[in-house]
Amino acid sequence: MSIASEQATKGGTALSFENLSVSFETEFADVHAVKGLSLEVYPGEVVALVGESGSGKSVTSTAAIGLLPPNAYITGKALVGGVNVVGMPESKLRKMRATDIAMVFQEPMTALNPVLTIERQLTESLELHGLAYGKDATARAIELLEMVGIPEPRKRIKQYPHQFSGGQRQRIVIAMAISCDPKVIIADEPTTALDVTVQAEILDLLRELKDKLNTGILLITHNMGVVADLADRVAVMFRGSLVETGTVDQVLNHPEHPYTQKLLASVPRLAVMDVTDTWVPEPADVVDPDRKLVLEARNLVLEYDMRGSKFRAVDDVSFELGRGEILGIVGESGSGKSTVAKAVLGLLPVASGVLAVQGTNLAALRPKAARAIRAKIGVIFQDPAASLNPRFPIGDCITEPMVVHKVGNRASRTKRAQELLDAVHLPRTVMNRYPHELSGGQRQRICIARALTLDPELLIADEPTSALDVSVQAAVLEMIQELQESYEFACLFVSHDLAVVDLLAHNVVVMKDGKSVEQGRVTDVLHSPQHDYTRRLLAAAPVPEPGEQAERREARRLLMAMENPDS
Structure with a gap:
């Protein structure tokens, strides 16, 4: 039995949309961004909402958290834990944010305040919602950082966002999202700007947290690899409408709608051999006598001047690039x-070595x-x-x-x-x-x-x-x-x-x-x-x-x- 059907028998969704429509009044004409969308996310389940830019994914999610601009006209229902938030007064919505529904944004540096310490930003929502104060709030913040895998949380909680790497900042944003034990988390492209290794760690973390906290996750992404890795069910949006839904296996392996088929056909596939296989290198290509080198690096060293001290960013790298x-x-x-x-x-100046364009050393x-x-x-x-x-x-x-x-x-x-x-x-x-x-x-x-x-x-x-x-x-x-x-x-x-x-x-x-x-x-x-x-x-x-x-x-x-x- 799937997670969705199990939860349906128990009753209660973490997040659901019933015939949701969103349009925006503009100078020239109304723009119908979401057209009669119905979708459920159950506790402990990850539902991926996929589609191209402009398909209505982010508009759908912001309707659930009450962050649409004033020129938006909304009909239908967006239910958070069974409570309809469409038309709800801002004062009530503010109380629901973080405690019932939370959001992980795409770019952590814009989601974090650069002039406040991580401690202040983590304790803020705890104090605002009356869950913990003072030393208790700080202890909870340290516990959250530990939970999301930030090393030395007691020391690092006093630091500022710019002192963390991109992956660590995204972990901190996730810590803020789970701080008040919400029923549902909306993750809007949470791994787009991250390296594959950091992305894999963030996905492992989200998987672990939703199992541990039984939180529903609405995952908005255009990365089909991320969908395959994390999602239980998939919903595909096209021009404001839901065109296909199903389990991750049904949608990714047996897509029915032409748009879904087109999306999946566009995904570049990485053909990788098993790392345990015996390596047999391909025969070397015959060296082209007419090959014209355009870029050449020999023992290249590049350094940044960090207030008098040198940071070596590139050390002894050599490569060639031909026309x-x-x-x-x-x-x-x-x-x-x-x-x-x-x-x-x-x-950036060359510290040592050769960096040549068409045979001319730039240094x-x-x-x-x-x-x-x-x-x-x-x-x-x-x-x-x-x-x-x-x-x-x-x-x-x-x-x-x-x-x-x-x-x-x-x-x-x-x-x-x-x-x-x-x-x-x-x-x-x-x-x-x-x-x-x-x-x-x-x-x-x-x-x-x-x-x-x-x-x-x-x-x-x-x-x-x-x-x-x-x-x-x-x-x-x-x-x-x-x-x-x-x-x-x-x-x-x-x-x-x-x-x-x-x-x-x-x-x-x-x-x-x-x-x-x-x-x-x-x-x-x-x-x-x-x-x-x-x-x-x-x-x-x-x-x-x-x-x-x-x-x-x-x-x-x-x-x-x-x-x-x-x-």
């Missing part, structure tokens, strides 16, 4: 991936010569919204590099922008629109067009698809491959998504604590890993098939137990 090739750099946060990309862009260049080299480098950043000037129309965003490097006149720049819009499959009519008028996927296409404006020899892509839906991600990755075949640029692709690197890259460098621990062809490194750290990364990457993911989770647990026999 028409894609080199993936993978590793956890703090491994030095993005630091290498910054150095190539000239945003030995004067500013004017370095500027000329940078004109040959394009860059795509992780967050398209933050990397586009909101005051510039799209046409100006694309032609900005030509203006900076004084290339062409207004007519030739406009013509180039139109050509690039064609190349990234966007209509030329977007030239006069602004970034906020485009979707996330469209904005990332604009960033790709801008990166190609000056026909770069080298493209730096720093986590270019991590914030995108799976279908949009698939389209963007396909476009990068297509454009590379047309323009033949070399690409340095920084990512923590191993499946994306497996799909896109020819070669890969695995970094840990500033050092390269394994590198070579993708088919060798990701399919037959030799280093323990690479195996650990691969074991932590979730796959969108529930049975296989359960096996991988158990294999990862055994691998961790072998590496840490005393823990």
Whole structure:
């Protein structure tokens, strides 16, 4: 018997929606964001709500916690523990938040107050709801930090959010969410910005907590691997409507709706051999005598100046990248991936070693010569919204590099922008629109067009698809491959998504604590890993098939137990 049917016999949902509809009054017309949605989440159950941006997932969840803006018009019911919160006065809703329903937001740094200690933020809700005061509240806060796996909680509770890593901050947000023992937790993309190993730890933590506290969890995500790993049931949303629901096995392995099938077909799959298999390397490729090196690092050392003391972020790393090739750099946060990309862009000086673009050592260049080299480098950043000037129309965003490097006149720049819009499959009519008028996927296409404006020899892509839906991600990755075949640029692709690197890259460098621990062809490194750290990364990457993911989770647990026999 499933969890849902067991709980149904006992009676009582943790969270349920009955014919919920949400529309927003706008200047031009009403936007119908959620259309007659009905869904239940039972105690001790995880229900994943999946769909693309704009499908109504987050609007549904914010309706349950009473955080929709004033221009929202809501009909139907959103029941938290049997109590309808639609139309409830704000004073009553405030009392229900944290005690009955809590939320884990996508970005922990925006959910935490940067000027308050972790102690103050954890004890605040306990005191506000009259559950504990003073020393008792602090003791409970320490207990919560211990529960979510923060080391030395008595010492670290006095620290501020910026003194914790991204994964630790997300653990603290989860500690805040469970502080008042809520009946249901809404987790809105809780692992999107995290590395695969940290993501696996957060998912283990959520699984452990919902079993221990019998809390219902509504999980909002576009990562199908996370759904396979954590969810009991899945609900698929498309344009405000629920198009398919069922157990995780039914929806992921036997999808019925065409939209669900399309979503699952867009998920990049990581093909990994069993780490116990005997490794037989593929025959070496014949070295191309015409291979043209675009980027070369030899014994590269990069350092940050930390108030007089030096922090070595990259230590003795060497690699090569040729024309028409894609080199993936993978590793956890703090491994030095993005630091290498910054150095190539000239945003960080080279401490020692060689970092050469087209045979020219960047460390030995004067500013004017370095500027000329940078004109040959394009860059795509992780967050398209933050990397586009909101005051510039799209046409100006694309032609900005030509203006900076004084290339062409207004007519030739406009013509180039139109050509690039064609190349990234966007209509030329977007030239006069602004970034906020485009979707996330469209904005990332604009960033790709801008990166190609000056026909770069080298493209730096720093986590270019991590914030995108799976279908949009698939389209963007396909476009990068297509454009590379047309323009033949070399690409340095920084990512923590191993499946994306497996799909896109020819070669890969695995970094840990500033050092390269394994590198070579993708088919060798990701399919037959030799280093323990690479195996650990691969074991932590979730796959969108529930049975296989359960096996991988158990294999990862055994691998961790072998590496840490005393823990």
